[in-house]
Amino acid sequence: MEFQTIQLEISDRLATLTLNRPNAMNAMDLNMLKELAHCFESLQDNEEVQVLIVKGAGKAFSAGGDIKMMLQTENAISFEDIMDYITRISQAYYQLPMITISQIHGAAAGLGFSLAIASDIVVAEESSKLAMNFIGIGLIPDGGGHFFMKERVGVPKAKQIIWEGKMMNGKEALAVGLIDELAPEGSSQQVVSQLTDKLLASPISSMLETKSILHSQKLDELKVTLEKEAVSQLKMRNTNDHLEGIQAFVEKRSPKFIGK
Template sequence: MEFSTITLEKLGRYGILTLNRPQAMNAMDAVMMRELADCFEALQQEQEMQVLVIRGEGKVFSAGGDIKAMLDTNQPLDIDVAMTYLTRIAKAYYQLPMIVIAAVHGASAGLGFSLTLGADIIVACENSKLAMNFIGIGLIPDGGGHFFMRERVGTVKAKQLIWEGKVLTAAEALDAGLIDHIAPDGTVFAVADQLVAKLLASPLTAMITTKKILHTQNLPQLESILAMEAEGQSAMRKTADHLEGIQAFVAKRRPAFVGK
């Protein structure tokens, strides 16, 4: 399977999936969303790979959804098509029959952070910035962001983090329970390799079976949340606050929200 916005290396019992739009800070456009959905669905049938590392090419993990695509008047992003892709991504991602490590450097924001939070193990570079910052452009988390954040920190804390939309340092994210490990600057991929080596020397079949048992029990909740995210995000895209949010983002000014 060939892709234009991601790469997948299969290295025996582990693999590396790289978000590969460095010129756009690995922001996820419709093509990347479709390719991630196709990739994760194909990996459901993987027989040999037991560990998958997800990382970003270039300076960051992922800046999130492609805001420029939202503003493109010639070929605007179809929100309903995008939400269909994101539903496929999150469901297949959550059911991957392998241990997933997210190796974060630079930034992981918005949809990129949803992807990060869905990993089984998260390691972030100490100078990285992490943010569930949909609220800054008048949107709600998608890609299973509500579900993955709630799994990590519980309902009350998830609400507060989502509403605040704060950009967190790696240390703050670790204290909040959003990530598992911090790597010294410039070493996040090396630390991820060390985690892979440790896992490959572990009884992975038992570990993956535990993951399957726990995730299968939670899958109906994920599916329900994804349906509500799709409906809610479609509605948010039509609000005055969202239009103001993206215009302010592009103009690099503070948005003036009115709650509509």
């Protein structure tokens, strides 16, 4: 399958997937969601690749779900289809038989941040803008955001971060445990390259067995979380607060929420 919104390069035991909508800050539209689902599902059968790097083209990792797509779901695009693709992406990515690395520069927000922290190793530059900011438009995290946030920081801290929706830089995210490696400005590719070389020079087969054992114990929990996120997200999309959040975003003003 030829991709339009992502690029996949494979060389020996290393694969690099680039989110490739730079003019939209790699926001995930329906086409990108379809392509990511297909790509990750196809990689599950690849026994040669042992490390996968996920990064963004241009100035950002990913700004999250495409707001224009959200505005279109009342008509041309089915919300259920969108959530189905998001579920497929998260489940396939979590089960990949390779070590996954997020290489973050610029923004990684919303669904983009859910994908980033789903990786085995998260590398972010100091000036990165990281946010689980669904709350800003009256929604909840999806893409397994609840699960991956809880896995990294625990339930109490996960709730605080999700509810606040605060934009964090790399240092702040490292301090709370949301990322694993901090890279100086403009050096994320160099840091990830060094990390990849180290991994590929290690007994990586044993590392992948450990990943398989640990993830297999959590897979059912992730599936339940994704099911609950899909149901709850539909509920939130029908609230006044979500409509106000979207309208305020489009109009570039502060939203006025009423709790309904």
